[in-house]
Amino acid sequence: MSKTSLAFVLRRVITWGVAGACLHLTGMGMAHAQAWPTKTVTIVVPFAPGGGTDIGTRIVAQKLSLLWGQSVVIDNKGGAGGNLGLEVVSRAKPDGYTLLTGNVGTQSINPTLYKKLNYNPDTAFTPIGLFAELPFVLAVTTSLPANNVRELVALAKAHPDKYTYASSGNGGSPHLSGETFKIATGTQILHVPYKGGGAAMTDLISGQVHMLFASVLETSAHIKAGKLKALAITSKSRVPALPDVPTLEESGVTGAESGSWLGLLAPAGTPQNIVDKITQGLQQVVAMPDVQQQLLGQGAVAKGGSTADFVNLIAADRKKYARIINDNKLSAD
DSSP states (O other): OOHHHHHHHHHHHHHHHHHHHHHHHHHHHHHHHHHOOSSOEEEEESSOTTSHHHHHHHHHHHHHHHHHTSOEEEEEOOOGGGHHHHHHHHTSOSSSSEEEEEEHIIIIIHHHHOSOOSSOTTTSEEEEEEEEEEEEEEEEETTSSOSSHHHHHHHHHHSTTTSEEEESSTTSHHHHHHHHHHHHHTOOOEEEEOSSHHHHHHHHHHTSSSEEEEEHHHHHHHHHTTSEEEEEEOSSSOBTTBTTSOBTTTTTOOSOOOEEEEEEEEETTOOHHHHHHHHHHHHHHHTOHHHHHHHHHHTOEEOOOOHHHHHHHHHHHHHHHHHHHHHTTOOOO
16 A cells, blocks of 8 residues: 555544544533433522522422432522622533523622622623512511501601611612612612511611611512511512502502512523523423422412523513613612
8 A cells, every 4th residue: 555545544443533532521511401400509698597598499490409319408699689609500500500590680680780790791691581570568667656557757867877778788779779769769868788588677676777678579478477567568569479468569668679689590502402401400390380389388479481581580670780881870889
């Protein structure tokens, strides 16, 4: 055989070998994705235990665990209005085993409210899907001498900066809800940020702070037990969990609607077939009647939809809150 023929044969052998190796690796990757999950899946909740984001995520995580046949655990990484948890997930391996529960605060408010973030909110995450909407309620400590919004506004105007409202941390939707309420009512109420909704709720019940804008999900049990007074729902409509509580608009306050939602995200670069499998599982869970009833009983509304719907929701709310933040010169830095 001539040198030219031998070189040609060797080139063909090498080409076939490389192609075969690529096909083998591709097949291994596909098989791995199809087998996912083969170990524990962690959902990072970027807030302390006890808040609405935490409670809603635990309801969904339990069902996902049963559906996938693997443990789905919650890792609470509270701090910096949720930004600490988002930073952790942004640096996680994009293999589907570390996920994030985002809400309106972390995904749509913080990118404008915080001037410096240790991750890029536009590129760090892959949205998966929405799973709940969280109407908010204006709850006050039982010792506060106000039984409706009109009385609260009158009290706050008579004593500027005497009364306080708690939040789960600077930059979250409870914080922005409080600021929006102050602007709409022309009141001066001091903001007291906490490291999570659970701590804020504890101090509200004990009377250390006077009021709190928080999800119906995390407050309804305390309201029904008489530990807190509910003055108004901040969404457009009343909620089944607290049917006797009027909306802010019914109480004479306009332009102060607020609320949150919960959705799953993954680190950017997570394989699409794994994202698709997570999306499918999430939609199955949201459609379960017992999950819907469990969320509804807590004051949340099960809400599914496509990944595209979730992407559009994040973008629309980001535009909405950016206008409020910039117009009123709000900042968490």
